[in-house]
Amino acid sequence: MKWSDGVPFTADDVIFYWEHMLTKETFGKKIYDAYYSVDPVSGEKALATVTKVDDFTFKVTHKYPSVQFLERVAIDNKWFFAPAHFQKTILPEFVGEAKALEIAKQWGFADVKSFLVATGYYYWVNPQIPTLRAWVAKNDPNSDQFIMERNPYFWKVDSAGNQLPYMDRIVATKVQDPAQRVLGALAGDYNLLGFDFKDFTVLKENEKKAGYSVLAWTTAAWSSTGLQFNQTIADPNLRKLFQDIKFREAVSVAVDRKEISEIVTNGLGAPIQASVPEGLVGYQKGWADQWSKFDQARANQLLDELGLTKRDKNNFRLNADGSDLTITVTENTTNTATFLELVKKYYEKVGLKVDVKVVDAGTHNDLKYANKIAATTENISLVNVAFRPDTLVPLRVLTPWLGNYGLYTSSNGKEGVKPEGDIALIMDYWNKVKSSTTKEDITKWSNEIIKLNQKNQWLIGYTGPTPNLIVVSNKMGNVPKNLIFADEFRSLGHGHPSQFYIKQ
Known part of the structure; x- marks a missing residue:
């Protein structure tokens, strides 16, 4: 080598x-x-x-x-x-x-x-x-086009002994405007491009005309739309509310998932709860149906039981102490606008005032570290908690719902919020995963972590996972039609791009 x-x-x-x-x-x-x-x-x-x-x-x-x-x-x-x-x-x-x-x-x-x-x-x-690696960078990756050329010493060969990669050159073009991405695909400007599920209909309708195929690669996501509520949010009223399981059930049943499915995911995301997809470690039959039935009467009952019976002049619920109650959803993208408009509509019907704020990615990250993001739409996606625990185990500041529990762990207790109750139990189970001496024990304790997530439903999902849409030019060969697209498998790398080729 x-x-x-x-x-x-x-x-x-x-x-x-x-x-x-x-x-x-x-x-x-x-x-x-x-x-x-x-x-x-x-x-x-x-x-x-x-x-x-x-x-x-x-x-x-x-x-x-x-x-x-x-x-x-x-x-x-x-x-x-x-x-x-x-x-x-x-x-x-x-x-x-x-x-x-x-x-x-x-x-x-x-x-x-x-x-x-x-x-x-x-x-x-x-x-x-x-x-x-198979290709060598040739220019600044921050350029509008990132160019990579074949590594002449790449160490892999195909089954016939031919040295890989097949493609001599790759040009990755940055297209930030979602509309321009679609137009570029329809015009045949790209050989391979990933898309959001909302573009499925227009891409599929133009498949033959534009000379490409739309591939639906499986993901390890728990949902395609949903909300996370920061369990350690600095505001004491919001923290108490978010940590109460009655609140999470209320905001779950308050929303018509069928409408979310049709309008936001073009029907690709089933109207179900966020849960481990079938086939992955921790899958539990029936979990997807938990709190998934649209029932605003039940939502109102639960919110009343939480003591949120006082209303302001606009009929929005107030905190039990009479202060303003506003759930601020902070986003770093406008791609969730339609989904959040629908969520806001349903939340407000049960008296919950919602404010949506969009900030840049850097500010969003800063707010997350400062424990100031109350709610956001970030999803959970993992193949196995034993391999990628960060979204379910508070090891660092990463996942919004865990808030500053992760900071407590990463700072060795010097900062953040000390895990208690079931969050502390998750840490106990994670330590058992790390000290396990057999794969059977690893699976056992990993499942216990997942069960606590089912019990508490910290991630509220409104539609099930949708496939990762990949548009592939008909000129491309060896691109797999089916693939598990997950970070643990290095996403596209799981498809072995060194074996992709351009047909002559």
């Missing part, structure tokens, strides 16, 4: 990555959990050791059993190596802080830290950095 610049790839590149980058956290990431094993008795975490056996062999040794090591490395770390011959020319450890800063500025970075993140973690989008 060789790097894209022709330099041999050896075990030294693995040892270098481990000793000089990962364990020293040079690229802005903490050491991944995959590299720790856990004592099943005491819960003690122990870091693995990595040693070189010979030029093409290295050994990873764990103190305690680490049943999921290979899967966790593949999903969390994504790689276990770095081009040592290149990194030695930029890392401060080898060139000194002053020289590293000089190089960083030459590359267009203001400081060494951001430079090392870009060249260590996001290395594959930098043309200057050798890679093992």
Whole structure:
């Protein structure tokens, strides 16, 4: 094997990555959990050791059993190596802080830290950095068109012994306007493009005329439309409300899912509750029907039982103490506008005032870290909680419904909100997952985490998952018609793009 610049790839590149980058956290990431094993008795975490056996062999040794090591490395770390011959020319450890800063500025970075993140973690989008990937970046990824060309030393071959990839060049064009994306597809401007389910009808109607196929790839999403309510929101009235299961049932049954399904998803998303799709770890028969029947009388009854009986002059419910009650849904996109208009209509019919605010992605992220997002439409999608726990387990600030529970964990209790009740129980189960010595135990405790999510229904879904729509030109070959499109499987990478080709 060789790097894209022709330099041999050896075990030294693995040892270098481990000793000089990962364990020293040079690229802005903490050491991944995959590299720790856990004592099943005491819960003690122990870091693995990595040693070189010979030029093409290295050994990873764990103190305690680490049943999921290979899967966790593949999903969390994504790689276990770095081009040592290149990194030695930029890392401060080898060139000194002053020289590293000089190089960083030459590359267009203001400081060494951001430079090392870009060249260590996001290395594959930098043309200057050798890679093992099928294609090599040729220009700035922030350009309107990102160009990649065939890696002449790529290490994979097809069943006949032909070196991959088949395609010599890939041009990824940025199209931010959803309408322009559709028009481009209809005009045949692209060979492969992903779309939202709302575009299904127009894309399908023009399939033959435009010379493409619309593929429906399966996702691991729990729903296609829904809301998350921050369980740690700073406002004490909202926090008490959101943490009450009666509130979550009320906002669930208050909405006509059939209308949401038809108007928002073109009927592709079934009118069901957010739940684990059949076939995945944690699937439970009947969960999809939980609180899914449209019943505004029931919603009003539940809200009254919560003490929200006082109304303002516009007939909106007030908090039990008489103060204003407004549920602010904060979004970082306008794509959910139609869905939220319908939700707002139904919520207001049962007396809940809703305010929708749209901010840019950076502001949305800042508000999330500041614990100021009360509600948002972000979805949950995962194949297996044991592999990708962050959306169901409060390990960091990521998933809106978990709020600052995750900050408490990531800061070792110095910041955030301490998990209690079933949230604390989730953490207990997660620790059991990590310390499990068999795959059977991992599945057992993973299922317990899922069951708590069914019991509490922290994510309120209004329509079931819809497929990920992919428009593929009829000129393309080897693009799979069916695929599980999930982050754990590296999304499109699961389809092995190195085997895609353009028909002559």
